[in-house]
Structures are given as structure tokens and as C-alpha cells.
Amino acid sequence: GQSLEQPSEVTAVEGAIVQINCTYQTSGFYGLSWYQQHDGGAPTFLSYNGLDGLEETGRFSSFLSRSDSYGYLLLQELQMKDSASYFCAVGNQGGKLIFGQGTELSVKP
Amino acid sequence: DSGVTQTPKHLITATGQRVTLRCSPRSGDLSVYWYQQSLDQGLQFLIQYYNGEERAKGNILERFSAQQFPDLHSELNLSSLELGDSALYFCASSPSGGITGELFFGEGSRLTVL
Numbered sequence: 001g002q003s004l005e006q007p008s009e010v011t012a013v014e015g016a017i018v019q020i021n022c023t024y025q026t027s028g029f030y031g032l033s034w035y036q037q038h039d040g041g042a043p044t045f046l047s048y049n050g051l052d053g054l055e056e057t058g059r060f061s062s063f064l065s066r067s068d069s070y071g072y073l074l075l076q077e078l079q080m081k082d083s084a085s086y087f088c089a090v091g092n093q094g095g096k097l098i099f100g101q102g103t104e105l106s107v108k109p
Numbered sequence: 110d111s112g113v114t115q116t117p118k119h120l121i122t123a124t125g126q127r128v129t130l131r132c133s134p135r136s137g138d139l140s141v142y143w144y145q146q147s148l149d150q151g152l153q154f155l156i157q158y159y160n161g162e163e164r165a166k167g168n169i170l171e172r173f174s175a176q177q178f179p180d181l182h183s184e185l186n187l188s189s190l191e192l193g194d195s196a197l198y199f200c201a202s203s204p205s206g207g208i209t210g211e212l213f214f215g216e217g218s219r220l221t222v223l
Binding site: 030031032033040041042043044045048050087089091093094095096097098099100101102 | 111140142144146150151152153154157159164165167197199201203205206207208209210211212213214215216217
């Protein structure tokens with residue numbers, strides 16, 4: 001089977017840096033993705049790690065360690081609009097994508 | 110706008126009924142996925158299709174069925190509906206069969222079962 005663990009809630013202040021961790025157990029692991037979802041809207045893709053290391057996209061970075069079955073999403077220079085739910089998702093070679101339960105990020109002024 | 114179209118956006122029906130949700134993927138995307146999201150819950154994987162063939166199945170109930178047609182649009186059929194089936198149902202598509210981890214999601218179909 002597959003399982004993913006991420007914190008249910010994280011709170012941070014505007015301008016700060018926050019890290020959302022994700023640990024996973026799965027067979028046939030191919031890569032780790034991150035998605036953002038605002039208030040029941042459509043989830044939107046943020047980043048993908050197929051190899052170990054850090055991927056940077058603007059204010060967002062994502063990291064993967066295959067040996068530790070662990071990854072994180074790093075959000076810098078937090079803005080109020082970053083308040084949303086963030087999901088990690090593991091993919092296998094067939095393209096199946098399983099999502100975690102999500103982390104609700106609240107950004108305070 | 111992701112380019113993935115889902116209809117209807119909202120649907121209210123009664124227990125025991127049957128509904129069909131429709132999804133048109135982005136132009137050129139061969140893979141279609143269906144996910145269920147109940148209130149304040151994660152995205153539960155239901156089923157994945159690739160070019161008309163079922164590729165992977167999640168914890169999809171036997172009362173639910175889906176298919177992908179030759180024109181690549183997909184339908185999710187939910188029958189003998191129960192109160193607990195009330196949820197947001199998302200369709201997503203991928204140009205790469207999902208192997209890059211990037212899915213494009215539609216806006217969802219919100220189903221309310223009374």
C-alpha cells in the first residue's frame with residue numbers, strides 16, 4: 001500500500017519562511033509532487049522531484065531524499081495569498097498519483 | 110484556467126439515485142484521473158485512464174464506474190447514491206501519463222446527496 005504523512009496545519013507570519021514536510025511509504029516510487037489548493041478550488045501543480053535534491057521555482061523550493069523517503073516544500077517571503085492547503089503526492093511509473101491529507105497553511109499579518 | 114472542463118459544476122440529488130459526471134481533458138492529454146475530495150479531506154484517488162484504457166484503480170466503490178471514450182473525454186458514473194458520497198469530484202489530465210507528477214485539474218463537480 002501507500003501512505004503519506006504531512007502536518008495538518010502550519011501557521012506563519014507574512015515575510016517569513018515555512019517548511020512543510022512529507023514522509024511516504026510506497027512501492028514503485030517514481031517521484032514526489034506538490035500541489036496548492038485554495039478553499040476547495042482546483043489543485044494546482046507547484047513542483048516535482050524525480051531525483052534527490054532541491055528544485056527551486058521562484059519563492060517555492062522542494063526537496064527530496066529517496067533514501068529517507070522524505071521531502072519538503074519550502075515557501076519563502078510568505079504572502080497572505082499563500083494561505084491555502086498544500087498536498088504532497090507520490091507517483092509511480094504508471095503515472096498513478098496518490099495524495100497526502102494536506103497541510104493547511106495560515107499566513108498571519 | 111487549466112484547460113480541463115468538468116460538468117456539471119454543482120449537482121444536488123437524492124439517495125438511491127444515479128448521476129454521471131463528465132470531464133474533457135486538455136487538448137492532447139491522453140491521461141485522465143478522477144479524485145474524490147470530501148469536506149476538509151485529502152484527494153482520494155479513484156481511477157486513472159490512459160488513451161481509453163484503465164491504467165490504475167484506487168479505492169473506488171463498486172457502485173462507481175468510469176470510462177474514457179475514443180475522443181478522450183471521460184465519465185464517472187455514481188449509482189445507488191448515499192449521503193456519504195457527497196463530495197467534490199475532480200478530474201485531472203496529464204500530457205505525460207503522469208510520470209512527471211504534473212496533473213492539470215478541472216474546477217470539480219460538487220455533488221450533494223440529500
